[in-house]
Every structure is written in structure tokens, then in C-alpha cells.
Amino acid sequence: MRYDAAxxxxxxxxxxxxxxxAKAGLKxxxxxxxxxxxxxxxxxxxxxxxxxxxxxxxxxxxPLAIARAFGLSLRPITPLPDGLRATRDAALARxxxxxxxxxxxxxxxxxxxxxxxxxxxENFAATELAAWPALRGRALAGRSLDPELAGSALALLSxxxxxxxxxxxxxxxxxxxxxxEAAGAEIRLGQEATEVVIAEARAAGxxxxxxxxxxxxxxxxxxxxxxxxxxxFSRTALPDHMLEEARNWRMAGATARLxxxxxxxxxRETPLFLPGDSTARTAFRHGRVPEAPPLLLxxxxxxxxxxxxxxxxxxxxxxxAIPHRLFDGGWTPEKRTAxxxxxxxxxxxxIPGTLAILTSVKIIVxxxxxxxxxxxxxxxxxxxxxxxxxxxxxxxSRTALPxFYLGGRSTQAGPLGTGAAGFAAxxxxxxxxxx
Amino acid sequence: xxxxxxxxxxxxxxxxxxxxxxxxxxxxxxxxxxxxxAPRDPDGALxxxxxxxxxxxxxxxxxxSFAARDLPMAVTGDMPLLLGxxxxxxxxxLAKFSDADALAWPAYRRRLTAEARRLRRWWWTAPDTGxxxxxxxxxARQSFHHLCFSGADAYLNARFETPSLLAALLWDAGAGGFAVSEPGSALALVWxxxxEMAGLQDxxxxxxxxxxxxxxxxxxxxxxxxxxxRVTRILTKSGGVTGVMLADGSEIEADHIVSTLSRANxxxxxxxxxxxxxxxxxxxLLRLAPGFAVxxxxxxxxxxxxxxxxxxxxxEAARAGRIAADLPMEWVMLAPDRIAVTARPVPAxxxxxxxxxxxxxxxxxxxxAMPGLADALTGVEIRLRPQRARLADLLAPPPSRLLTPVKGxxxxxxxxxxxxxxxxxxxxxxxxxxxxx
Numbered sequence: 010m011r012y013d014a015a016x017x018x019x020x021x022x023x024x025x026x027x028x029x030x031a032k033a034g035l036k037x038x039x040x041x042x043x044x045x046x047x048x049x050x051x052x053x054x055x056x057x058x059x060x061x062x063x064x065x066x067x068x069x070x071x072p073l074a075i076a077r078a079f080g081l082s083l084r085p086i087t088p089l090p091d092g093l094r095a096t097r098d099a100a101l102a103r104x105x106x107x108x109x110x111x112x113x114x115x116x117x118x119x120x121x122x123x124x125x126x127x128x129x130x131e132n133f134a135a136t137e138l139a140a141w142p143a144l145r146g147r148a149l150a151g152r153s154l155d156p157e158l159a160g161s162a163l164a165l166l167s168x169x170x171x172x173x174x175x176x177x178x179x180x181x182x183x184x185x186x187x188x189x190e191a192a193g194a195e196i197r198l199g200q201e202a203t204e205v206v207i208a209e210a211r212a213a214g215x216x217x218x219x220x221x222x223x224x225x226x227x228x229x230x231x232x233x234x235x236x237x238x239x240x241x242f243s244r245t246a247l248p249d250h251m252l253e254e255a256r257n258w259r260m261a262g263a264t265a266r267l268x269x270x271x272x273x274x275x276x277r278e279t280p281l282f283l284p285g286d287s288t289a290r291t292a293f294r295h296g297r298v299p300e301a302p303p304l305l306l307x308x309x310x311x312x313x314x315x316x317x318x319x320x321x322x323x324x325x326x327x328x329x330a331i332p333h334r335l336f337d338g339g340w341t342p343e344k345r346t347a348x349x350x351x352x353x354x355x356x357x358x359x360i361p362g363t364l365a366i367l368t369s370v371k372i373i374v375x376x377x378x379x380x381x382x383x384x385x386x387x388x389x390x391x392x393x394x395x396x397x398x399x400x401x402x403x404x405x406s407r408t409a410l411p412x413f414y415l416g417g418r419s420t421q422a423g424p425l426g427t428g429a430a431g432f433a434a435x436x437x438x439x440x441x442x443x444x
Numbered sequence: 445x446x447x448x449x450x451x452x453x454x455x456x457x458x459x460x461x462x463x464x465x466x467x468x469x470x471x472x473x474x475x476x477x478x479x480x481x482a483p484r485d486p487d488g489a490l491x492x493x494x495x496x497x498x499x500x501x502x503x504x505x506x507x508x509s510f511a512a513r514d515l516p517m518a519v520t521g522d523m524p525l526l527l528g529x530x531x532x533x534x535x536x537x538l539a540k541f542s543d544a545d546a547l548a549w550p551a552y553r554r555r556l557t558a559e560a561r562r563l564r565r566w567w568w569t570a571p572d573t574g575x576x577x578x579x580x581x582x583x584a585r586q587s588f589h590h591l592c593f594s595g596a597d598a599y600l601n602a603r604f605e606t607p608s609l610l611a612a613l614l615w616d617a618g619a620g621g622f623a624v625s626e627p628g629s630a631l632a633l634v635w636x637x638x639x640e641m642a643g644l645q646d647x648x649x650x651x652x653x654x655x656x657x658x659x660x661x662x663x664x665x666x667x668x669x670x671x672x673x674r675v676t677r678i679l680t681k682s683g684g685v686t687g688v689m690l691a692d693g694s695e696i697e698a699d700h701i702v703s704t705l706s707r708a709n710x711x712x713x714x715x716x717x718x719x720x721x722x723x724x725x726x727x728x729l730l731r732l733a734p735g736f737a738v739x740x741x742x743x744x745x746x747x748x749x750x751x752x753x754x755x756x757x758x759x760e761a762a763r764a765g766r767i768a769a770d771l772p773m774e775w776v777m778l779a780p781d782r783i784a785v786t787a788r789p790v791p792a793x794x795x796x797x798x799x800x801x802x803x804x805x806x807x808x809x810x811x812x813a814m815p816g817l818a819d820a821l822t823g824v825e826i827r828l829r830p831q832r833a834r835l836a837d838l839l840a841p842p843p844s845r846l847l848t849p850v851k852g853x854x855x856x857x858x859x860x861x862x863x864x865x866x867x868x869x870x871x872x873x874x875x876x877x878x879x880x881x
Contacts, residue, residue, distance in 0.1 A: 134593055134627045135835050157763060159626045159834060160593075257602040287764045294753045396627045397594040 011224045012038045014438060015215045016194075017202045017241070018231035018383075018417070020048020021068070022431030024185040025075055026229050026416050027194035029435035037194040038223060040215060042201040042383065046189075047182020048231075049382055049389065056369040058318040059270040062178035063373055064382065065151075065389065066307055066325050067169040068427040072101065075428040079188035081181055082174040084312070086147070089170060097166045097425055099129035104422035108406045108433040109440050134396040136162035144168060146282030150305035150327040151264035151389070153293050156284075160396040167394060167424035175313050185428075205230070205241045205413060212412035227412045227442075229434045232383055233391045234258045234404060234419035251409055258419065259398065262333045262375040262387030263293060265302075267326040267349055270369040274311070274322045277360050281306040289330045296336035298344055300351050303329040306360075321368075326352055333375035333386040345372045391418025399424070406430070406437035414438055446695040449475045451878065452688055453667075453871075454675050455704035456483035459856040461660035462497050462871030463702040468667035470879040475696065476667055477688070479674035483657045487727045487827060488784040489515060489745060489776040490649050490656070492639045492865035494568075497872050498646060506659035509652045511779070512743035514645040519612040520748050520813070527612075529640065541606040548603045553637070559591060560638035563631075567638070567842065567862050568869055592835060595625035596633055597752065611749040615772055618788055620833030620863040621723050623759040628835035635838065635863050650743065653779050678703075678714040684851035685714075702874050704857035706830070707848070714850050721832035723762040725788040725864070728806045731823035732781045739814060741777065748773040748809050762789040767798055773809055783810065792830040799826055831864055838862050846874050854878060 014030050016023045019041035031037045045051065049064040067086055076083060089097070138148055138156035145156060148164040155161060173180045190196060201218035205228050208214075214224035230237040238247060238255035285303040292299035305327045310317035317323040328348070335344065349372050357364045375387030382389070392398050403421040406414050416434030417423060423430040453464040456478035464476040498508065516528035523541070527534045531550040539546035562584075591599070596617030600610050614624045616636040622629040639647045661669065674691040678701060687697040703710040708718035749755065749772040758768035767790055775785045785806045794802065803824045811817050837845070845860045854877065860870035 155623070155625075155760065158623050159628070160595075257598075259598060287760045291757050291760060294756060395595060395598065395625065397590060397598060400589075400593050402590060402593065 011226070012036045013225065014038075014227045014229060015040060015223050015225035016229045016231065016416070017215060018048065019043075019046035019186065019196055019198070020231055021050060021071075021181070021185055021428040022416050022418070022423075022434075023048070023229070023231040024189040024194075025428035025431035026231070026435040027189040027196070028078060028192040029432055030438065031189065031193040033439055038225070039189065039194055039196045040200045040202050040217070040223065041196065041198050043381075044199050045182075046186035046196055046198065047179060050178040050182030050185065052177030052179030052316075055268045055371040056270040059268075059321070059323050059369070060177055060316045061268040061309065061323050061325055063266060063268065063371070064378060065169060065178065066309055066327070067172040068178065068181070069167050069169055069424065070171050071427045072429055072432070075426075075432060079184050081184050083171045083181075084174050086170045086172055087144070089168065090144075093165055096129050096133070100166065101422060101425045101429060103129060104405070104420075104425065104429070104433055105436060107421070108437040128400045130163060130166055130400055133160070133162045133165070134400060135159050138162050138164060141165060145284070146280070146305050149284070149303045149329055150282070151266075151329050152394070153261055153263035153290060153330045154394070155290055163396060163399045164394045166399070167390060171427070172312070175315055177309075177313065177316060202241065204243070207242075207246055207410070210411065212410055227414065227438050229414045229416040229431075229438065231417040231431060231434075233260065233385050233388065233417055234415065235260060235385045236383060237415055237417065237419070248409055254404070259393045259395070260386040260388040261390065261393035262378065262384065263330050264375060264378060264387060264389060265328040265331040265348060266373040267328070267352055268371040268373070269324040269326065269367060270317070271322040271324060271363070272366045272368050273320065275308045275324055275360060276362055277308060278311050280308070281359060283355055283359060285330065293330040293332050296332045296334055298332075298335065298348050298351075299330055301355065302331060304352060304355060306356060326356070328352060331375060333379070340374045340376055345374060348372065348374070389418070391420075391423045394424060406434040407441075446687070446697055448697040449473050450698065451475075451700040451702065452477060452696060452698040453702045453704070453856070454688070454710075455479075455857065456669060456671070457704045457857065458486060458493070458656070458660065458866050458868045459858070459860070459871040460702070460704040461657075461664065462494070462501075462868035463704070463856045463875045464667040464669075464871075465501055465660070465663045465665060466872055466875030467702070467878065468665045470875065472700075472879070474667040475698075476664065476669045477673045477675055478669065478671045480671065482671055483661065483669070485651075485653060485657055486866040487729050487825070488786060488866065489778070490647070490651060490866055492861065492867040492869070493647050493649065494867050494869040494872060495644055495646055497868040501660070501663040503656070503659040503663060506662040508655050508659040510646060511650045511652050513649040514640075515648045515650070515776070516742070516744045517612060518742065518744035518746040519608055520746055521608040521750060525609070526742060526744060538606070538609070541609065542604075545604045545606050545609060552603050556634050556637035557641060559588065559634045560641060562588070563634060564638050564641070567635070568873075591630050591634065592839070593627045594630040595623075595627065596629035597624045597756070599630040599633070601752075607752055608750060610752040611754065611772075612747040614752055614755045615747045615749055615774060618755055618759070618772065620837070621721060621725070621789060621831040622833055624755045626835075628833065628838055631835070631838045632833075632863060639865075650776065650778055653782070675713060678710070678850075678853065680714055680850055680853075683849075685853045700852050700854070700878050702854045702856045702871070702878065704855075704871070706857060707855055707859045708830070710853070710855060711848060711850075714848075714853060716849065720792055721830045722792050723759070723789040723832060724792040724828040724830040725786060726790045726794075726802055727827045727829065728785040728787060728803060729825040730783040730785060730806065730810075730817075730821060731825075732783070732817070732820045733822050734781055736781065736816070736820040738777065738780050741813060743777065746775050746813070748775065759789050762791050765791045767791065767794075767802055767805070771805055773806060775806075775810055783814075785810070790828070792828065794826075794828065802826060829858070829864060831859070833863060842873055843877065846870060846877060
């Protein structure tokens, strides 16, 4: 059987693309390596009776149309200031408009086109995150950004400020999956894509780890740019400039998470941000375990009591500037314990009495994210949020290979909204089909 | 009744001499005021000396002579490497380290030169040439945008793999106080390339001691140099300058003032306090005993930076008020008895103890190349230049770098250049702007 579109990855982007295309009457299959859909939108029982979303507590805002289409019930953690929202929306609108445009044949037309207008976020290239103290914690948590350097403010365009109304991010993942299936898309779990099949100089399907092939007129990859271009194709299949672009694409995985099960509620109701010190980023660059990285503690079960047993509490801790690769080897159990011990000591100092009620700790470091989510270096942003990788210089949805689209976080729309990149890829695919 | 001049120039630096000479040639009664006993030679190599000023003021005829021209960059390490103008010589030297780097080098240099050619007009010729990208096609514009928004570390990492080469090239990106991952730092590489372009051999050179200041003094013409004259205030009235007050309490009236002090110091004198940046470049002058046997090193700017990541570490340390353990430095042999060392970034204010530490670091860093240096040392001078350049500074049109909020007060010092440099261009441009107004 031949599909109209095969989508690699059943995260928010893949499922948004699937639902969008299926609603338009296309025959769509979503291929997911894991045994459940949702990608990073999962919630696990990490200790009997205690639930948490292991990879993140919140996601970048879901564009309204997507939230409505899937019937998501979301809650904003803090509202985004109007100025930021306007810039973010303008950038998103531009990425969508580019996707919906039918491209002119050949590359010549592109060169003759009038010079591009400046990208909506350009003023952030010279701005420091430090100028936004209220949002600093959410922007720095899990990242290696230096808030005093120009350009760090670009992370504000990708703030994870939306959480599920109840039940953790996993409920959003379930809603996305149900929505895609209801629209008519087929979701195949436990199917790992290993290669994009090329026939007659265009993408023609996906080869799977189990040896079978899924044939499709077009393929959308929601993996990051490196995985999409370097691991889904044999070395000679793509033009050199595409490979070069992928090789130079910088991934900046720096997130570690601690999931804490507490016997009693924490003596603090609101999130706590400890900025850490300047030695943390030095340690990060040198591949050492930092002692005082930026730390965001979130008593998630305060807002969502279902995450912990009655009278108990689930607390998550997001650490930034955590190296993916250590200079002296892997993330051994000792290193993980050292990381947790440093973090817990700082928490105990800020909120005395926490250690006394601690029942269990689960530690997640960047390589765990990498293997669970197929995100290079464990980078959940799809690439460093540096000005040269933002500002319209991220790849668009189309690639130089006809029929192969990028729909993941590495694309222009990727960091700006959850599901946005998948929507843009679907829009580009339909615009090209209409040609 | 107090004295009166048509124009005052504060600071007998290269920029000050340049401004005063051009103003005097324009027929203005000009005084050049210097706080010290005598004008001093620049405390480093001439990295951006304005060739037009050299020609128009006829400095070579007035005594300027160069000990070395067209300085190459020397990469220090286990295997020394000299990167000069000759692309293929540099390439074959690089081939000892990495074939890929040897192949990438000519393309990289040509790329920087192409961008530099475009920007040179914008940076130096005047307010009247239009935006830098006005006549570009979309492709050039895209690559220019990429360069503007790139950090030098990413830009260079995409091209080269040898760590010592990367570490040395990143030195130039830190000019003006950029962090090497900040937008604008890649553009700083282009700025440096613009100083080293064909026909600008003297723009990266070492003058024989005294000949630059000597020739500039002779070029002053009708302008008058006054030493030991410290300006303590710039007097203003309803938003325009009226003159200066000197340390001895006397005043000099003037309609126009050109200052070669930093923007912050100039506006402080005019009663408009400015925040000072948190980091600085340290210029360390090492004076040596006359008989010191100078080892046979090629005339070059020698970069002491072994690891690419030490630039980011040092920047972070400097912002936190510390001197990094591994501090990137550049040294140039100015004369057999004088070595200029530049170290950056360091904190903008240093305690006495930190100054000692910095001096010791410089001596220790040079010692492997200069056996016996510590014993031959007769004096160390450290001067700090606080600066935190931003992308906008490199893209600002020339007039905005020269202008201040005070009418009649122009800048012509190192702050008025796209990146701080001993250039004289800003003096020439300021004089021109002032004469045409």
C-alpha cells in the first residue's frame, strides 16, 4: 500500500502534521520508534503513586488553531508579555507564510527575489536575557545560555509556559494521538525509521529497522536537523551543501532533571529559581559536572494534585548547563549521584526540611533524553538558540530533496510553538501538491 | 579675560594629532591639549593606522619609518605557525596540522576580504555612501546577515579543526570586548581583515620608536600642542560646548571640541555621567634592560591562546571580576627594549593585587619564548581600556560614532573607531565633519 505521506516521529509536531494532512483527505502514516505516542509529552509513574513528566513540565505555547483542533486543555504558567508575544507571533506567521507559498521552479528565482525583509526577532540579537528578570528562570532552566551575552534574549521566543490543565504533559500527548487518529491518520508504534527511500530523485518512502518498507509520496521527518539529514540517508544520497549544513548545525543539549517524591508538601508553593554561578558554564564547556548550575524547582503537584498521593508532593527540578558528554567518560551512577547531591544540597539550603521528607529521586541526564527522544545531545530545542541559528536562518520546511520535508524543532517554526513546525511542514507539503 | 581658540582637541594620541592637524589645515586656530609631560608613542603595534592620513599629512617625509610592516599572525604552540598575507604559504604551513584546514584557509581569507571590501566603505569613508547593503544581491545579503548574527566561535568551528589555530583566530574576535559567541564577533574578524587588505601594509606595522609621534608633531602645522594641560571639565551651555576648564582653574573658550578620550570619560567631563562597562582590555608594556639578548623571533603579532574555549572562560571570569587562570594574550616586540602585551578580557577595575597578578601572568606567558625576560625587566606599565562593543557599534554609520549629545563636541579617540584601534581615521573624519559644518 502506498501512502500520501509518511511521518517520522509521533510527537506533537508529527501528530499535528498527520492530523492536518489526514483532514485534507491524504492517506497518512506516522512511524514511532517508542511504544507510545506523544514524544516528550509523556507522564510516568516514577515512584509508586508519584507521577511526573520526565522531560519537561511545560511546553512552548501551542498555537490556538492547533490547541482547538486537538481539544487540548492547557494552562499558562505565566502570561507572555505583549511585546514578546507580538514578535513571536510575527515570526511564526512568517514561517507559516513561507511554508504555504508555492515555490517557483529552480533556484534562480530565489536569487532574483527581492532581498528578504528583516526577520521579526532581529532586535533580540543585541539583547541580553538579563534584561527580563521575571522570565529568566524559565528561559534558563535546562539550557546553557549565558544571560549576560547579547542574543541570549532570543530564548524568550521559545519559553515553555504552557502546561496541561491536569495529569501532566502525558495527557496532551494522548490528546494529540487521539486527534490524529480521529482525523484518519494511522499511527504505527514500535517502528523505527532507519532510512528514507529515494526513487527518481525524490523521497519515496521509509525503510524500517525491522526490514520492511513503508512507501509514500512524501516524507516528513520531525527529528532534529542532524538526525534527519545525517542518519536517515546514506552518505551519498544528499547534496554536499545539505550535509555541510547539518554537520555545522549546533546542538546544545544541557538539560538534566530530578523528579522528587516527597512524603509531605514542600514548604514552598511557587517555583524557585537559583541562577547558579559563573563556574557552571565553564564546567559545561569543559565537560565537567557543574556544582551550581541554574536550577528551577517546580512543586508541580501544587497546581496538579493528581500527580502525587494524597498529602504527599511531586516536585521537579530542571538543571541547565549540564554537559551531554563528560570529559572523563560516561554518566556513571556516581556522576549522576554527585549531580543530584549538589542540587539537593542547594535546595535544602533554600528550603530547609526538604531532605527530611524526600522519599525517592529519579535522575535524568542529557544522554537519557537523547536515547529516549532521539534528540541529538539531548537538545530539546532542536539546536542552539543562538542568533545565527534563529533569525530566519533555521531551515524551512522544504529541503533540496523533493518530497522530503522537515517538521521538527530545528526548523524556523520549531522553537516558536508546540506543533507549529509539524503544521508548517504539512502546509508546505500540501502547497507543493497543489502545484 | 580667558583665552579663546576656534577648536580644542583633547589628548595627544594619534587620533588627537590627526584631528588637530586637519583642523589647522582647515584654517581653524586649534589647540591640542595633553595632560602628560609629552605625547607618548602608542602602546602597541599599529593595527589600523589610517593610510590616507599617513599620505595626506606626509608622515614618511616628516620622519615616520617602520621597523616592520604587514605583520603576520604567529600562532604559538608546540609547532609554531606564521599566518601572513601570502595565502599559499599560510596554507602549506597549515598542512602540517591538518589538510582540511590547509584547504579551508584560502577560501576563508577570500571570504573575509570580500566582506571587508564591502564594509570598508561603510566604516571609513564617510556619511555619504549609503547603507552597506544597498547595492547587494540577495545572496550577498544573506551571507552578510549570517555573518552579522554569528558568533566567531561557530563561524570558525564550521571551517577549521586545529585547536591552536581556532584559539589564535578567536583572539581577533574578542576585540572591543565581544564574547566570541556573541553576534558581532564574527564581524570583528572582518574588521581585522579590512586592516590587512592589499595596499594597507602600513596599517599593521611597527614604527621605529618616536618616529610616529615625531612626524605627527611636525605635521601639526599651525596647530599648537600644549603639554601638562589637563582638562577637568568640558563647559557647556544650553546643549552646546563653550570651552574647557583646566586643572589649574583657568578656562579656554572654544566653539568646537574634539575629544580622544573614551565616550564615557568625555561625557563624564561634560557633566553627563555614563555607566562604565564591566570588562576591559589590558595593555601591558614591558620595558627591558638595554643589553637584553632578544631571541630571534619573526616580527609578528604573537597570539598566546592554546585552547579555543579559553576565550569564553576568560570573558565569563572577567565579568565576574576575576582574571582568568588561562588568559588570552597577544605580544609584539616594539623595540629591542620594549614588548607590548595585550591581554583580554579582564575586569574593568583591577585591585593592586590583580595588577601584579596580571603583570606576572604576562611575564610568565612570554618566558618560554624569551628566556631571561624576568631578569631583564626594568619596568611594567598597565593601562586598562574598558570596552564592551556591540553589534550595533560595528554597523553604526561613521557620524554616529563621532557625535555626542552635546553640540560641538565630537569624539576622535579609539571609541570612535568601529573597534578600538590606533588609527587616526576618526580624527580625520571628525575634523572633516567639523570643518564642513
